[in-house]
Amino acid sequence: MMTEALARQHRIALTGNDAVAYAVKQANVDVISAYPITPQTFVVETLSRYVNDGELNAKFINVESEHSALSAVIGASLAGARAFTATASQGLAYMWEALYAASGLRLPIVMALAARALSAPINIHNDHSDFFGMRDAGWIMFNGEEAQETYDLTIMAFKIAEDPRVLLPVVVSYDGFIVSHAITNFYALNDDVVKEFLGVRTTGPRIDPDNPRTFGVLALQDSYFEFKRQQYEAMENSRQVIKEVFQKYEEISGRSYAPLKEYMTGDAETCLVAMGSTVGTARHAVKTLREAGEKAGVVGILQYRPWPVKEAEQLFSRFKRIIVMEKVMSPGARAGPVYEDIAATIYPKHSEVKIIDFTYGLGGRDISTQGIIEIYKKGKELIDKGKTDRVYFHGVRGE
């Protein structure tokens, strides 16, 4: 890292949850509302401490449910506040209708999601069922691989959300327990640097008696569709804004971000695709595979919505084989959501590229380097045999 960038930051060891709380404190949010849920709880505990110790001048609304948490944050955001909430799993599911309200009202809310499996059976450990459950809710969706990415994305999320070309809510997801509870070293920007980067919120809706506006109208057959189309366009606009914010953030932090994270993809013939903490393990697996002479690579998904269409087409069309690993199950579908996005991006134009889908790690089932190597080998073999017409499962009894 350049000395200049180093001078703007400090090294700190925190859990993923505390890294989020630290970023939110530095972002000087005005209102926080949240409800405890494993494995997110430490985010709101730490933020409560910041507020009660006077380290963060924000209103903390301790609500009685996640439905109310997002509702309170929606209210605060409508009033012009920079507002934040955090949740996981059932909490996110309980927020479902409010997710659509937040994006439909074009509110620059930021939410942290410590990704966790969904009931039933109840399970507190990591997978991406909750994250993908909000796929079509109109939120910008990021996924942090470890504390550093999660911290950086949380700060950038406010900048992206509040850009007048965007005005959409942003979720920053990170793997429950694996990232949320693991203490790691990372670089945090100094307070004044974040303050200068973000300023205070000045854009978006605002409740003002001198300019009384009606928010949340009834829009019927003659207007609803246009509202939704504008929302779609805001999501499209966010592509450029995200690019600019990544660029600006690199200038101050020295850390470079892209929607898709590549590792040894240059000459790779077979590419693994993963999201979240698995990406790091997959890099390790690929390193091992390379040593054995395999032309392997990894793509990690950092930006899921908006789906990086151009980058994905450019990147994925280069490979012979794509092995998608998904910590989510989509019963009855052709494949998991990431497979479908990649397939929709490259087919039919690049029909020579073959894709296969693996579901793994549900409910926190561990994935090891060896496990990823197995997926790689099996995936490669199945593709070469032309057996790609179903979803395969890794690490489950009965497969």
Added chain:
Amino acid sequence: MSKTNPVSKISDLPEESKFRPGHRLCAGCGPAITVKLITLAVPEAVIVNATGCVEVGTTIYPYSAWKTPWVHVLFQNNAPVASGIAAALEKLSAEGRAKKLPVIALGGDGATFDIGLGAISGALERLDKIIYLCYDNFAYMNTGIQRSGATFLGVATTTSPAGKVIPGKQENKKDLIGIVASHHIPYAATASIWLWRDMVNKIRKAVNYSEQGPAFIHILAPCQFGWRYEPRLTVKVSRLAVETRLFPIYEIEDGQLKINYRVSKPVPIEEFLKIQRWTRHLLDPKNVDVLQRLKAWIEWNWQRLENLEKAGKVF
């Protein structure tokens, strides 16, 4: 926010309401009268409206009947949305980034008695600085007259019809103010659009109290469409509900319950039931049991309130 003073005559109110004509609520709509009185009582406020008739009837895009900031988000979350707005305005106004305003959460009986009750309880427990106004028309009217927790015994709704075996709703009305007052908030009251002065002054009092914490008013707002009476009778029906002791008018201030409109000689409940088609079946001799149960409940409830009044500061 400046303190609001009580009014004694209509000319004490602003000439123009910030709830404007041209909305699409029915002729003789009790909630419309309620909303007009609210905006006259508190000329500058942000209204956080739950899903319901008032919401859908006043904001059909591109029109709005509101000349004051108005928000709708969902059905059951007007209280926490209001809490978020109140918290944000308090923070931002202290920094000169916004103007502080009374924050009024407005909801019908469905939003308040039923689907939003947990969220309301949360806001009351936190002592959030909001005013909650419930306009109670005794059923889910926006979806077409279904029974709610606010529907009283015997009423025929589309989900509690006066059938051959079961003649209307079989349960009593939920004690909303009892639940609200059990949170020991600064102010809770009931009101009727018939007693407009009492209602306006209670709303103004609620605004003053909301500097300390939540204030709550449960307002009787008849629905001619659902109750099936002639639209011109809305105020008369509001009056009869009070004078039959079906809807007692009282307030709880500093823990003390006080009956504000003492009904010493109640009008027989039959007078109220007979002018509405949704309750007329209760006058049929075959439903005399239900009628007797309803009468007993009305008297028990009135007695209960008188006892609470005498009991001192029990809330």
